[in-house]
Amino acid sequence: SSGINAESHAGQVFCCVGALSIAHKLHLLDVDQLAWWLCERQLLSGGLNGRPEKLPDVCYSWWVLASLKIIGRTHWLDKPSLIKFILASQDEETGGFADRPGDMVDPFHTLFGLAGLSLLGDQHLAKVNPVLCLPQSLVDHLGLKLETVSSSS
DSSP: OOSTTOOOOHHHHHHHHHHHHHTTOGGGSOHHHHHHHHHTTBOTTSOBOSSTTOOOOTTHHHHHHHHHHHTTOGGGSOHHHHHHHHHHTBOTTTOOBOSSTTSOOBHHHHHHHHHHHHHTTOTTSOOBOTTTOSBHHHHHHHTOOOOOOOOOO
Protein backbone atom coordinates (compact mmCIF):
# COMPACT_ATOMS: atom_id res chain seq x y z
CA SER A 1 0.00 0.00 0.00
CA SER A 2 1.10 3.57 -0.49
CA GLY A 3 0.80 6.50 1.84
CA ILE A 4 2.76 8.44 4.41
CA ASN A 5 5.35 6.20 6.11
CA ALA A 6 4.52 3.28 3.79
CA GLU A 7 7.28 1.16 2.29
CA SER A 8 8.99 2.76 -0.70
CA HIS A 9 8.82 0.96 -4.03
CA ALA A 10 10.91 1.57 -7.15
CA GLY A 11 7.88 1.43 -9.46
CA GLN A 12 6.21 4.23 -7.52
CA VAL A 13 9.47 6.18 -7.47
CA PHE A 14 9.65 5.96 -11.28
CA CYS A 15 6.09 7.27 -11.64
CA CYS A 16 6.85 10.23 -9.37
CA VAL A 17 10.20 11.03 -11.01
CA GLY A 18 8.64 10.74 -14.47
CA ALA A 19 5.77 13.06 -13.50
CA LEU A 20 8.26 15.61 -12.13
CA SER A 21 10.23 15.36 -15.39
CA ILE A 22 7.12 16.02 -17.47
CA ALA A 23 6.20 18.97 -15.20
CA HIS A 24 9.80 20.31 -15.27
CA LYS A 25 9.99 20.12 -11.47
CA LEU A 26 12.96 17.80 -10.87
CA HIS A 27 14.52 20.56 -8.74
CA LEU A 28 12.11 19.46 -5.99
CA LEU A 29 14.08 16.22 -5.54
CA ASP A 30 17.02 15.49 -3.28
CA VAL A 31 18.73 13.81 -6.24
CA ASP A 32 21.66 12.24 -4.41
CA GLN A 33 19.53 10.79 -1.60
CA LEU A 34 17.05 9.35 -4.10
CA ALA A 35 19.90 7.97 -6.25
CA TRP A 36 21.45 6.34 -3.17
CA TRP A 37 18.16 4.55 -2.38
CA LEU A 38 17.76 3.46 -6.00
CA CYS A 39 21.35 2.17 -6.21
CA GLU A 40 20.78 0.19 -3.01
CA ARG A 41 18.34 -1.87 -5.10
CA GLN A 42 21.27 -3.54 -6.89
CA LEU A 43 22.01 -6.98 -5.46
CA LEU A 44 25.07 -9.23 -5.60
CA SER A 45 23.55 -10.97 -8.64
CA GLY A 46 23.80 -7.66 -10.50
CA GLY A 47 20.02 -7.47 -10.79
CA LEU A 48 17.78 -4.88 -9.20
CA ASN A 49 14.87 -5.26 -6.82
CA GLY A 50 11.96 -2.91 -6.21
CA ARG A 51 12.26 -2.70 -2.46
CA PRO A 52 14.51 -4.00 0.30
CA GLU A 53 14.66 -7.74 1.02
CA LYS A 54 13.07 -8.74 -2.31
CA LEU A 55 14.46 -10.82 -5.18
CA PRO A 56 15.98 -9.19 -8.26
CA ASP A 57 13.64 -8.82 -11.23
CA VAL A 58 14.36 -7.77 -14.81
CA CYS A 59 11.47 -5.28 -14.77
CA TYR A 60 13.44 -3.16 -12.29
CA SER A 61 16.06 -2.81 -14.99
CA TRP A 62 13.49 -0.33 -16.26
CA TRP A 63 11.91 1.16 -13.12
CA VAL A 64 15.19 1.77 -11.26
CA LEU A 65 17.45 2.41 -14.24
CA ALA A 66 15.04 4.85 -15.94
CA SER A 67 14.69 6.78 -12.68
CA LEU A 68 18.48 6.96 -12.36
CA LYS A 69 18.77 8.02 -16.01
CA ILE A 70 16.27 10.86 -15.49
CA ILE A 71 18.22 12.13 -12.45
CA GLY A 72 21.62 11.64 -14.09
CA ARG A 73 23.02 8.95 -11.80
CA THR A 74 23.25 5.73 -13.85
CA HIS A 75 27.02 5.84 -13.38
CA TRP A 76 26.45 4.92 -9.71
CA LEU A 77 25.38 1.38 -10.73
CA ASP A 78 27.53 -1.60 -11.62
CA LYS A 79 26.39 -1.62 -15.25
CA PRO A 80 28.31 -4.72 -16.43
CA SER A 81 26.74 -6.80 -13.62
CA LEU A 82 23.26 -5.53 -14.48
CA ILE A 83 23.75 -6.34 -18.17
CA LYS A 84 24.91 -9.84 -17.22
CA PHE A 85 21.79 -10.34 -15.04
CA ILE A 86 19.43 -9.16 -17.79
CA LEU A 87 21.05 -11.35 -20.44
CA ALA A 88 21.02 -14.37 -18.10
CA SER A 89 17.21 -13.94 -17.91
CA GLN A 90 16.86 -14.32 -21.68
CA ASP A 91 15.54 -17.46 -23.34
CA GLU A 92 18.09 -17.89 -26.11
CA GLU A 93 16.01 -20.54 -27.91
CA THR A 94 12.56 -18.96 -28.07
CA GLY A 95 13.44 -15.32 -27.35
CA GLY A 96 12.19 -12.96 -24.69
CA PHE A 97 13.14 -12.26 -21.11
CA ALA A 98 11.87 -13.61 -17.80
CA ASP A 99 11.78 -11.90 -14.41
CA ARG A 100 14.97 -13.74 -13.46
CA PRO A 101 17.20 -16.51 -14.86
CA GLY A 102 15.42 -19.85 -15.26
CA ASP A 103 11.84 -18.52 -15.20
CA MET A 104 9.34 -18.32 -18.08
CA VAL A 105 9.63 -15.38 -20.45
CA ASP A 106 6.74 -12.95 -20.90
CA PRO A 107 6.06 -9.73 -22.86
CA PHE A 108 6.21 -7.48 -19.77
CA HIS A 109 9.72 -8.53 -18.76
CA THR A 110 10.84 -8.64 -22.39
CA LEU A 111 9.86 -4.99 -22.89
CA PHE A 112 11.58 -3.83 -19.72
CA GLY A 113 14.64 -6.02 -20.29
CA LEU A 114 15.13 -4.56 -23.77
CA ALA A 115 14.41 -1.02 -22.55
CA GLY A 116 16.93 -1.50 -19.74
CA LEU A 117 19.57 -2.73 -22.18
CA SER A 118 18.89 0.31 -24.34
CA LEU A 119 19.37 2.64 -21.36
CA LEU A 120 22.61 0.80 -20.63
CA GLY A 121 23.85 1.74 -24.10
CA ASP A 122 23.38 -1.48 -26.09
CA GLN A 123 24.33 -0.42 -29.62
CA HIS A 124 22.02 -3.02 -31.22
CA LEU A 125 18.90 -1.35 -29.80
CA ALA A 126 17.26 1.97 -30.55
CA LYS A 127 17.58 4.56 -27.78
CA VAL A 128 14.60 4.55 -25.42
CA ASN A 129 13.37 7.68 -23.67
CA PRO A 130 13.64 7.09 -19.88
CA VAL A 131 10.50 9.09 -19.05
CA LEU A 132 8.04 7.69 -21.57
CA CYS A 133 9.49 4.27 -22.50
CA LEU A 134 9.14 5.21 -26.15
CA PRO A 135 11.79 5.33 -28.86
CA GLN A 136 13.80 8.53 -28.37
CA SER A 137 13.46 9.22 -32.11
CA LEU A 138 9.66 9.40 -31.72
CA VAL A 139 9.92 11.68 -28.67
CA ASP A 140 12.26 13.95 -30.68
CA HIS A 141 9.97 13.87 -33.74
CA LEU A 142 6.99 14.91 -31.61
CA GLY A 143 9.03 17.73 -30.07
CA LEU A 144 8.33 16.62 -26.53
CA LYS A 145 10.46 18.49 -23.99
CA LEU A 146 11.15 16.44 -20.86
CA GLU A 147 13.44 17.53 -18.05
CA THR A 148 16.43 15.45 -16.97
CA VAL A 149 19.34 16.09 -14.61
CA SER A 150 22.87 16.14 -16.00
CA SER A 151 25.22 13.41 -14.80
CA SER A 152 27.56 14.36 -11.97
CA SER A 153 30.24 12.55 -10.03
